Amino acid sequence: MTRTGPYIETDAIVIGGGFGGCNSLYKLRNLGLSVKLIEAGGAFGGVWYWNRYPGARVDTEMPSYQFNIPAVYKRWNWSERFPGDEELRRYFKHVDDVLGLSEDTFFNTIVTRVQYDTTLRRWVVLTNTGLTARCKYLVAATGSSYKKHSPQFNGLDKYAGRLVHSADYPESLDVKGKRVGIVGNGASGLQIVQNLAKEDCELKVFIRTPCFAIPMKQRNILPDEAEMMKGYYDGIFDRCYKSTSGFPHNTRFQSALQASPKERKELFDELWARGGYSFLVSSYYDFLLNEEANSIFYDYWAQQVRARMTDQKKMDLVAPLKQYMLVGTKRPSLEQDYYEMIDQPNVALHDLKKSPIIEFDSTGIVTGNGETTEHHDLDIMILATGYDAVTGSILDLGITDKNQIPLSEKWKNGVLTNLGIMIPDVPNLFMVYGPQAPTSLANGPPFIEMEVDWICKAIQKLQTEGLESVETTQEAAERWKEHVVSVSQHTLYPKTDSWYMGANIPGKRREPLIYLGGMPRWWQQCTDALEQWEGFHTSS
Template sequence: MSTGKLNAQSKQELDVLVVGAGFSGVYQLYKLRKAGFIVKVFEAGKRLGGTWYWNCYPGARVDSDFQVYQYSLEELWRDWNWTERFPGRQELMQYFEYVDDKLDLSRDVSFDTRVVSANFDTRTNRWVVSTHNGRTVRPRFLILCTGFASKPLFPDYKGLDTFQGVMHHTGLWPEHGVDLSHKRVGVIGTGASGVQVIQEAGPVASHLTVFQRTPNLAVPMCQYKLDVATQTKMKAELYPDIFRRREQTFSGHEFTRIPKNVFDATPEERCLAFENLWASGGLRFSGANYQDTTLDLRANEEVYRFWRGKVLARLRDPEMQRKLAPEVAPHPFGVKRVSLEQQYYEVYNRPNVTLVDVNENAIVEVTPKGVKTADGAEHELDVLVLATGFDAVTGSIIQIDIRSVDGEPIKEKWRRGLSTYLGMMTAGYPNMFFPYGPHGPTALCNGPTCAELQGDWIVDCIAHMRAKGKTRIEPTRAAEDAWVARVHEIYSTRLYSHAKSWYTGANVLGKRVETLNFTGGLPLYMSICRERAHNSYAGFVLSGWDSGAARKAQL
């Protein structure tokens, strides 16, 4: 191909550029292409999968039940069967390969392509988007499907770069894997990925040392194998209802909270309800509990007492009991992301496992041989696992140099305080959407549910603009301010502020602490979004004129 043709191709004017090929990006590609738009996807990884491409650490698996953690498109679920209630990373990657084959997606995806900058050209009402490998495209619309957990957060420990063993962050784990068998393994962090790695490492490592800041209030996964016959029956009788039900519940699952307050139930009723939710497994003990568990501290303490009793019964060592299930809750139950576990607490009964509470015995430095703590001990390691989380929700967006119409980086705008409208756009950055991102139901919602509902809203919006011949949309400052106020007002009625959490950015040094999510539940969120669209996209300014697009839309 000639240089001229290469240059022409590199400056291709697309209708839409989607950044990221996880659940959200793949859905956007499918729906936009079906609606007749010219759309491409830029993906930094080598395959479809988004977070499941990058998070390939030992034990990685989803925390939503299989029936809701998939696309609701019948052409996909009709011929696909899962093997486990909570699929693991490998099976999820196989699912994306299946989706790709069914929908012929990869022909419109550029892999190994990381977006590094984006500027809006006010003369043409197009984005100018550049990649790390020198490619430039000029899409009318830019949709950032970068996920809420794609910017790994590394600890600022002295000597971290001196460690001579094998060291990886769980979010950047090598796909070929790391053998933990008969190794001295250290895990820093006990969030979701930490719990999963610890469960895998404990039984096979020669010694496992866990460095914990906050005990994880994990609940039983209750994993089990699936058969084809059961799923065939579910598809025939339940699947359509399950997918419709997802958007009717607070968190986009098929279950919702008990419509009653904790202390309005008798002690006997409450006990039986807790037991039933616990035995059901998954996120139900958190997400299907009484309606006031994240609203009223006294009610929350009742839930924690039940949780603690269950965990204490699984731990033999009083010191482990004190560190893992303290008498006073480290934070209200359910206001941090609830992790699912299979044998997490039993791991701490093993003689080859050490638990270091870094609040009592801080990490002083990482040495070539391992980790040194304040008591002077050096924990020698062969493998160091950094399960230290992410600069979540906003981090994946602000790591791209995205400039407003006035040239302001989005990182600087949001440094003064996160501001969005409907959790999908932000003033000063026209034609740019970010589903499953800041001020959406994001961290509190089942991923595929959110991807489809927000995705449909965005596609409908762009189609509406095409029909009207409009080339530019952005929220007004007043609408944005009103949305931010509403997000904060709802958040203030919940117990989330009682925890230091990535829900609020409190895990990132120097990051403004504020709610990053809409905490009012999915039904309320979608009703607001749909009302705004129905009311001629209230709060947005639609401008520009493309008579050709309008005529085409009318044909």
């Protein structure tokens, strides 16, 4: 239910109702604070509230993708290794039932402006429902994948068919007997194609950059097994917190260049069969640091994919023998039978690099290369074009700092934060799962728990020391930015245009949006900074 009202005042406000927001509300209440949460959707779940397209599911395996809250998990068992969107929404309903989060939440409410009152030293939050809220502490848990990106193709307004964005996929979309096109080859595009290919439709997949996908190896989890695994939860969660990427997988501190071809194949075969992200996170450490090592991974992957396909032209497009991309520098996807599905005769692939989209018209799209054009008749067009990731949703909050300078102006020359948690001249505002932190290259729930724990420790420290507010210094934020950039430059990530680098949105500044130094390195700096407020300014 949407609750509207003219005004509320509380100790803390949390914006966003996904993992970050729910965790923040739960832990801030445990500090004894009065807390309210504001959520744009009609229920908790964040991206899992909105993602309802065919085949939507998480790519982190259970039990590591959940809240480490015994009261929650002792009465919940996952039914699949990689749960789908429906099960994840049921999980968030269970979390609410156990923790009673709804009683402090405003659903269907969009924050339109956030400003700092320097006289009262409080944040004022304005919303689309007319609600005005004031608080001492503000947590922006808006996530990395909320503000959808819809490319402005020429003539898009002329298209008379059904236009669907993957983030707004309707409850029921009848594709039977229809000509369906899809643009976008990230996780959502892959999952939609993988499922719609099984339907009675003609599916045309427009590919600019083929996805890098590895086997999910999905399976059901029986209740007895799920219950048994709870005896290992402490060890699994502890491993997540201490690992570079937040995954509990085994790690291997060996270069791919030091292993023999026979050793590499044996390891690759083992990890490939295991499924999930094991092929990358449990393998040779240097595939994201060294192009020669990266090519070894690519060559193995391409051979595995091509062996599953029969159509020569299709396999040459999606898994060419000559390496076309650096493995892992765009978000890898997990697939179940994607390559078999695109190999089917009812699925056509179109190479947008050879013949890009020129325009939409009333009946479909026109592609061409300056010499020839082709018209594609389409009844339904699906844009699986992702999000203005990492920064888009927080910039949409309309934040202004204590000097009345908008965040969009503060970041016009690049993102500037300290530890990915605080922004200069922005007192008592904390970001969860935001830019310049491990964020999207970490397993979300355990990483978010660490961020929220730091925020709670910072607030406790303020209260213990009788302080009113904390903010990062400009100098500390500039040092952190230099560190984020420096670490990135020692990897292969900057060599690829990806949303990790802000390169998927026209006009968006290209810069490393994710801290690539790993969770332990980031956490150590967070811990050190908090001891003596190093890099922060406090006031009483």
